[in-house]
Amino acid sequence: MSVNKTEQYAAKKLDSDQLAESIKRHLQQSLGVDQEEAGPAEYWEALSLVVRELGLDLIRKTRHKERDEKARRVYYLSLEFLVGRLLGNNLHNLGIYHQAEEAMANLGVNLTDVLEHETDPALGNGGLGRLAACFMDSLTTLDLPAFGYGINYRFGLFKQGFAGGKQTESPDAWREESCPWGIERPKRKQRIKLYGRVTERAGKAAWEDTQEILGMPWDVPVTGYGTDTVNTLRLWESRAAEGFDLSSFDEGRYQESRSGEIQAENVSQVLYPNDNHPAGKELRLIQQYFFVACSIADLIARYKRENGDNWDGFAEKVAIQLNDTHPAIAVPELMRILMDEEDIVFSKALSICREVFAYTNHTLLPEALEKWPQNLINKVLPRHMQIIHMINYHFLHTEVEAQWPGDNNMKRRLSIIEEPERPGGQQMVRMAYLSVVGSHKVNGVAALHTSLVKSSLFPEFNEMWPDKLVNVTNGVTPRRWVDYCNPELALLIDETIGKVGEVDWRKDLTRLDAINAYADDPAFQKKFAAIKRNNKVRFAAEVKELCNVEISPDAIFDVQIKRLHEYKRQQLNLLHIMALYRRLLENPDLDVPQRVFIFAAKAAPGYKVAKTIIHAINRVAERVNNDRRIKDKLKVVFLPNYRVSLAEKIIPAADVSEQISTAGFEASGTGNMKFALNGALTVGTLDGANVEIAEEVGDDNIFIFGLTVEEVAELRHRGYNPKDVYDSNAELKAVIDWLASGDLCPEEPDAFRPLVDSLLGGDYFLTLADYQSYSDAQDKIVETWKKPELWWKTAITNSASMGKFSSDRSITDYAKTIWNMA
Numbered sequence: 142m143s144v145n146k147t148e149q150y151a152a153k154k155l156d157s158d159q160l161a162e163s164i165k166r167h168l169q170q171s172l173g174v175d176q177e178e179a180g181p182a183e184y185w186e187a188l189s190l191v192v193r194e195l196g197l198d199l200i201r202k203t204r205h206k207e208r209d210e211k212a213r214r215v216y217y218l219s220l221e222f223l224v225g226r227l228l229g230n231n232l233h234n235l236g237i238y239h240q241a242e243e244a245m246a247n248l249g250v251n252l253t254d255v256l257e258h259e260t261d262p263a264l265g266n267g268g269l270g271r272l273a274a275c276f277m278d279s280l281t282t283l284d285l286p287a288f289g290y291g292i293n294y295r296f297g298l299f300k301q302g303f304a305g306g307k308q309t310e311s312p313d314a315w316r317e318e319s320c321p322w323g324i325e326r327p328k329r330k331q332r333i334k335l336y337g338r339v340t341e342r343a344g345k346a347a348w349e350d351t352q353e354i355l356g357m358p359w360d361v362p363v364t365g366y367g368t369d370t371v372n373t374l375r376l377w378e379s380r381a382a383e384g385f386d387l388s389s390f391d392e393g394r395y396q397e398s399r400s401g402e403i404q405a406e407n408v409s410q411v412l413y414p415n416d417n418h419p420a421g422k423e424l425r426l427i428q429q430y431f432f433v434a435c436s437i438a439d440l441i442a443r444y445k446r447e448n449g450d451n452w453d454g455f456a457e458k459v460a461i462q463l464n465d466t467h468p469a470i471a472v473p474e475l476m477r478i479l480m481d482e483e484d485i486v487f488s489k490a491l492s493i494c495r496e497v498f499a500y501t502n503h504t505l506l507p508e509a510l511e512k513w514p515q516n517l518i519n520k521v522l523p524r525h526m527q528i529i530h531m532i533n534y535h536f537l538h539t540e541v542e543a544q545w546p547g548d549n550n551m552k553r554r555l556s557i558i559e560e561p562e563r564p565g566g567q568q569m570v571r572m573a574y575l576s577v578v579g580s581h582k583v584n585g586v587a588a589l590h591t592s593l594v595k596s597s598l599f600p601e602f603n604e605m606w607p608d609k610l611v612n613v614t615n616g617v618t619p620r621r622w623v624d625y626c627n628p629e630l631a632l633l634i635d636e637t638i639g640k641v642g643e644v645d646w647r648k649d650l651t652r653l654d655a656i657n658a659y660a661d662d663p664a665f666q667k668k669f670a671a672i673k674r675n676n677k678v679r680f681a682a683e684v685k686e687l688c689n690v691e692i693s694p695d696a697i698f699d700v701q702i703k704r705l706h707e708y709k710r711q712q713l714n715l716l717h718i719m720a721l722y723r724r725l726l727e728n729p730d731l732d733v734p735q736r737v738f739i740f741a742a743k744a745a746p747g748y749k750v751a752k753t754i755i756h757a758i759n760r761v762a763e764r765v766n767n768d769r770r771i772k773d774k775l776k777v778v779f780l781p782n783y784r785v786s787l788a789e790k791i792i793p794a795a796d797v798s799e800q801i802s803t804a805g806f807e808a809s810g811t812g813n814m815k816f817a818l819n820g821a822l823t824v825g826t827l828d829g830a831n832v833e834i835a836e837e838v839g840d841d842n843i844f845i846f847g848l849t850v851e852e853v854a855e856l857r858h859r860g861y862n863p864k865d866v867y868d869s870n871a872e873l874k875a876v877i878d879w880l881a882s883g884d885l886c887p888e889e890p891d892a893f894r895p896l897v898d899s900l901l902g903g904d905y906f907l908t909l910a911d912y913q914s915y916s917d918a919q920d921k922i923v924e925t926w927k928k929p930e931l932w933w934k935t936a937i938t939n940s941a942s943m944g945k946f947s948s949d950r951s952i953t954d955y956a957k958t959i960w961n962m963a
């Protein structure tokens with residue numbers, strides 16, 4: 142599709158005068174304020190209402206078109222959609238950003254200020270939730286009929302603050318600010334069951350004595366770039382199924398009459414704040430079932446409205462993608478409906494499930510693989526537990542038996558139910574196995590990750606079903622992650638590789654490759670460097686405001702922003718910073734460029750070592766930033782409350798991107814792609830998508846260090862002792878001793894013990910093993926920085942080589958290899 146379509150589309154939309162009129166109308170008629178009283182917040186709301194009108198109109202038209210075409214739809218089930226702010230992005234996608242800018246200017250308001258008034262919905266933890274949001278953008282941009290299904294949490298991911306350098310958490314009551322994007326759809330509400338027991342009636346299972354809750358859908362319109370298609374993100378909110386008990390109301394017992402309601406409302410109350418680690422709580426299981434059951438009932442109702450009651454056509458019209466195992470209970474839920482409500486026999490029900498479901502695995506971390514106690518599932522969802530046993534029985538005794546006849550050991554290993562290791566232990570339901578058995582395709586999220594899924598996580602499944610496990614490398618939407626967050630770079634790309642008449646690079650990111658021809662061009666380098674500098678100047682002002690630290694835009698901005706997790710190794714970065722500081726103290730006249738190390742990260746509230754790392758970084762930052770002796774050569778900032786809208790400001794300003802996870806632990810990473818796209822140089826391990834990024838940019842344009850997956854395995858096999866490294870590396874020993882000494886936190890000298898103990902007592906993530914190699918890679922970065930022509934050539938090559946990492950490519954891969962839609 143060409144950009145011309147976008148321009149025609151934009152042109153036929155409102156011009157700036159019409160937009161200004163609509164804004165004024167909403168100010169007065171929707172918000173009830175006069176133009177003179179309105180501030181940026183009111184203007185934000187009024188413009189959002191204008192865009193919402195456009196979105197609703199297009200959603201209706203999209204629905205009609207899809208109904209007529211009767212195409213297959215994809216349903217993306219995810220407990221997290223980290224959508225970020227929507228107004229600016231929607232304006233871009235609809236092609237009316239510049240008109241809106243002009244309209245606001247004519248009203249005497251600055252659009253950029255207005256956009257800052259949107260609260261950033263934090264309905265996800267990190268990469269997995271953000272990926273779901275990028276995928277919704279790409280599905281729509283590619284005109285694929287799609288629904289996202291998730292939960293409309295009342296509280297998103299907690300807000301982070303610091304007290305004495307330690308993380309504090311407070312609730313994110315994001316909906317208390319106005320949110321015009323979600324539209325309540327009472328007509329589509331669902332009623333779901335929990336608890337109770339299963340009895341047999343006339344040879345059929347009946348699930349009885351249940352408690353019921355209501356699911357109210359909230360629809361968020363999802364715009365795409367340069368298209369009239371608008372898809373729906375349908376987020377469920379839980380409500381009590383019973384209304385007021387009027388008799389107790391009459392008797393004045395108002396509070397009691399609502400007591401049943403409070404519990405039901407709890408279900409969609411709060412997002413669990415664990416990334417790569419399950420909470421294992423009953424309420425979490427109920428959340429999972431609640432949104433799955435509402436979504437499956439909703440999509441079945443849609444199927445029946447459009448196609449009648451004939452189940453033979455179901456799989457042709459419906460593809461359901463499970464975003465990790467969090468929605469895995471969808472498999473027994475669909476089985477239950479097919480068998481108990483639609484009278485379909487088990488074997489046929491299972492084959493329908495297997496045509497419909499596909500499962501994406503996002504992690505190999507053993508502790509992150511979800512397992513639920515059988516007893517808990519049996520209590521909350523007794524019928525589902527029976528069905529899981531039926532699936533397991535069929536799987537083990539028909540399919541595993543056919544592959545490995547008589548091999549009981551194999552049956553035990555592959556069973557969906559894990560038997561306890563010790564007597565008295567619990568039986569656990571392996572949700573990943575349930576997902577694999579219930580799906581026709583299982584994908585990993587980067588080439589290396591998928592090969593490890595095949596070789597280490599599910600080797601037997603791969604042997605049984607050689608075509609089931611496939612790779613779909615992650616991607617990011619270039620609309621949000623270049624066009625919207627780095628408009629000057631977007632403009633430079635337009636000027637350089639053309640816009641009108643060609644396919645827009647925003648729709649075909651491989652077109653960026655044409656920029657490679659300019660990597661050496663001094664004039665282009667100058668423009669590229671100037672844009673980076675402007676972004677750094679703007680970001681430095683932000684840092685001053687948020688952290689009260691002055692940073693120079695001429696320094697190297699070296700950035701690590703992502704969840705705080707030991708496997709992501711923020712502690713490796715920290716140890717190196719401490720070493721740099723010591724080098725400078727030893728020799729304050731060292732001829733080195735100025736460097737600023739920038740962090741942002743939230744730690745799960747219950748993750749002790751992660752919180753210790755945050756505390757330690759903040760204490761080192763305070764020390765370094767206030768030490769006159771080092772003459773501003775080194776600065777460290779930790780920005781509080783990392784979220785999408787902060788990432789949008791940091792990434793365009795980054796020179797160096799830290800992607801330093803222990804090899805084999807980061808399934809893909811997606812921040813790595815965003816940084817490279819915006820011209821930052823990566824220092825990284827051969828992990829996740831870094832491997833493919835290195836392939837695309839070439840080994841000379843990336844700073845790879847550290848042990849490979851094979852070397853990690855080898856070292857563990859030989860026996861790794863972090864103390865050996867500590868004893869043999871004087872610099873490393875000195876910084877660890879310093880950390881342990883209490884000098885950085887005199888009022889609590891043992892504050893960093895958990896970190897020191899984790900490093901010296903086992904160092905599971907091989908931080909010390911990779912230290913020297915990391916430090917050497919950092920030295921090479923400095924050498925490159927000293928040669929500006931080489932630096933900018935490398936930076937430009939990175940941007941220009943990111944074509945593969947558009948989420949449009951990922952979604953096209955899913956559509957072809959998994960959903961049979963393209």
Ligand code: TH1
Pocket residue numbers: 266267268269270272415416417418465503504509586615807808809810811829
């Ligand atoms: C992340 C992975 O850690 C990351 O490597 C990957 O790029 C991203 O998913 C998208 O594929 C994961 N996030 C979560 C969150 C939870 C559980 C498991 C994972 S894996 C709650």
